[in-house]
Structure formats: C-alpha cells, structure tokens
Amino acid sequence: MAKPNGSNIPQEELRWSLDAACREFGITSHTLHKRLVAVNERADLEDKCYSTEQIITAVFGSIQGERLREVREKADNLALKNASLRGELLDRMELAKALEPIFLAVRQIISASSLSKEMRDDLLNTIATFPLSVANVAVKQRKQLRAKDDDDGEEEADEAETEVEAEEVEYQV
Numbered sequence: 001m002a003k004p005n006g007s008n009i010p011q012e013e014l015r016w017s018l019d020a021a022c023r024e025f026g027i028t029s030h031t032l033h034k035r036l037v038a039v040n041e042r043a044d045l046e047d048k049c050y051s052t053e054q055i056i057t058a059v060f061g062s063i064q065g066e067r068l069r070e071v072r073e074k075a076d077n078l079a080l081k082n083a084s085l086r087g088e089l090l091d092r093m094e095l096a097k098a099l100e101p102i103f104l105a106v107r108q109i110i111s112a113s114s115l116s117k118e119m120r121d122d123l124l125n126t127i128a129t130f131p132l133s134v135a136n137v138a139v140k141q142r143k144q145l146r147a148k149d150d151d152d153g154e155e156e157a158d159e160a161e162t163e164v165e166a167e168e169v170e171y172q173v
Contacts, residue, residue: 013051013052014051014052015044015047015049015050015051016049016050016051016052016054016055017048017049017050018032018033018043018050021050021055021059025055025059027059032055032058032059035058035059036050036054036055036058038058039057039058039062039065041054041057041058092134092135092138095134096131096134099130103127103130106127107124107127110123110124110127111124
C-alpha cells in the first residue's frame with residue numbers, strides 16, 4: 001500500500017477480512033458475522049473483504065439506523081394512540097371482565113337446558129375457546145403492524161405469545 005509522505009494512512013480504501021476485523025476490534029468471528037448479517041452487509045465478491053464502514057456499522061451500529069428506528073417507533077406509537085382514540089382498540093382484560101357475566105349466564109342456561117350432555121359439553125367447550133380466539137386476533141394484528149419489518153422467527157414467537165396470552169385471559173365458562 002502506498003502511503004503519503006510521513007503518514008501511516010493508506011491512500012486506498014482499507015479492506016477487512018473477517019479475521020483481520022475480529023483481531024482489530026476484539027470480537028469473535030461468529031459475533032461479527034452475525035452482526036454483519038443483521039445490518040445486511042456482505043463481503044465484496046472479488047476480494048471477499050469488507051469496507052471499514054461496513055465493519056464499523058456492524059460493530060458499533062449506525063446513528064442513521066437508530067434515528068430511523070426511533071422515527072418508526074414514534075410513528076407506530078402515534079398510530080396506536082390514534083386507533084385508541086377512534087375506539088378501534090380494546091383492552092383484552094377489560095373485555096374479559098365485561099363478557100364474564102354474559103358467559104356465566106350462557107353457561108347456566110346451557111347447563112340447565114334439556115340438551116343432551118354431549119351437546120351441552122360441545123357448546124361449553126366452544127364458548128371456552130373465546131380467550132384463545134381473542135389472543136389469536138391480537139397476534140394477527142401485531143403481524144399486520146410488523147409486516148413492513150418482517151423478520152424470520154417472528155411467527156414462532158407470536159404463536160408462543162398466543163398461548164401465554166390465552167392463559168392470561170381466563171374466563172369462568
């Protein structure tokens with residue numbers, strides 16, 4: 001590499017192999033590779049190296065990326081507040097409290113009816129699925145909000161959240 005008079009700064013752009021960047025920045029190759037993938041950075045096809053900017057962004061993050069994330073979060077928050085003000089959002093726990101007396105009354109009517117035991121059990125079991133149905137709607141709404149930032153693995157996390165949320169919203173059915 002040619003250097004200007006008395007300087008240790010190369011005239012050409014620095015290029016980093018994964019190993020060289022790991023040594024220089026004190027990070028494992030697994031961690032650096034994971035961070036490079038997270039910020040969508042790929043090595044040059046010819047020299048299989050990364051630019052200094054790519055390495056710095058992966059190691060330390062990007063202020064523009066953080067500002068963009070902050071702006072998106074503020075926009076999402078404002079959209080949720082507006083939806084709430086328009087009455088488009090319901091608090092699941094409050095909904096459960098409001099519907100519990102109705103479910104109890106329906107349960108008593110079904111239990112006292114002259115329907116066969118099998119028919120009564122089927123109806124009561126159907127009513128008992130309400131908490132899971134509400135949780136599934138919540139997951140679908142979250143997926144719609146995240147559609148623009150779709151990540152792999154989110155679907156599995158949402159399915160797990162559905163089970164937890166269904167347990168949180170229990171009814172005496």
